[in-house]
Amino acid sequence: MAKATHRYDALVAIGGDGTLNLVATAFLRARKTVPLGIIPGGTVNNLAHQLDINPLTVVAMDQLLTAIQQDHTVSIGIGQAGDHAFVSSLVFGALADISNQVRQTEKRRFGPIVYVAKGLKLLVTNRSYRIELIHDGTTETSRVWTGLVTTTNGVGRVQYIPDDTADTLHVSLLHHFRWGNLPTYIHYFLNGHFDQAKGVTYFTTEELRLVPASTKHTIRLRLDGDKGPALPMTIRWLPRYIPVLLPKQ
CATH class of the missing domain: 2.60.200.40 (Tumour Suppressor Smad4)
Structure with a gap:
């Protein structure tokens, strides 16, 4: 994923914090980020909860489509531990x-x-x-x-x-x-x-x-x-x- 990041215009991740960790680590190693859409699909989904993304898949997809139509993003901070995010x-x-x-x-x-x-x-x-x-x-x-x-x-x-x-x-x-x-x-x-x-x-x-x-x-x-x-x-x-x-x- 890190090697392919430069080819993406945006990325949608379906999963929990572990899945988002993989995406963030790929961004970190590629030294490049693209707009990220999040559809909660994990057990806890702590980040999605903090961002007020609805845990229901249909509602979360509607939120994502609205954001895409509005071309609106919110930049969030992450932690770094070595080459891991x-x-x-x-x-x-x-x-x-x-x-x-x-x-x-x-x-x-x-x-x-x-x-x-x-x-x-x-x-x-x-x-x-x-x-x-x-x-x-x-x-x-x-x-x-x-x-x-x-x-x-x-x-x-x-x-x-x-x-x-x-x-x-x-x-x-x-x-x-x-x-x-x-x-x-x-x-x-x-x-x-x-x-x-x-x-x-x-x-x-x-x-x-x-x-x-x-x-x-x-x-x-x-x-x-x-x-x-x-x-x-x-x-x-x-x-x-x-x-x-x-x-x-």
Whole structure:
């Protein structure tokens, strides 16, 4: 797709965040973008939800046709991790490990329950990682159980931090996991105040360098729900990068 991008006048993607990730990564590697139409067809469709694209295919197609007739696009920012893009979320740490341990064959055979089984096994170990975080002129080494980087203040159709128009990356670090605090984490997350939860560090940035403090374990990223590259990694914010076909408000 990256090699063929220069031949496109526009592109329509039918799928969820994983599909949009492939398109954004192709744009990134081609160093060229074209207007992008989005028809939600995935499980979560977080980016489409953030852009107010209707989850019903027929309605979404009508929105797209209207945008084409109006010749109207809205440029959105994306995240970059090496030569990979992410349109919605980047995860590292325990939650990424849980998802990365699930094979496609296991998902097809057992369904969502396989995540619960793998998760319980991993949560019992309560593994966290010491990671050096470099951003905005500061360097610190912190123990992180799970890190979440998002392009908006919402993930999984949940606004997990207060409404924020900041055109940047949102970073949340959960340093330690304790079973007794799980209801509190869920409460703050669902009510849009995860940044206020005890044991959570939240900040915004346009560039973040993540370096493992030890080479004992491989710390692999999860990009838009799919397995990604391993640390060390520099994560960047690319503002107004992709022109998305959206009807005028």
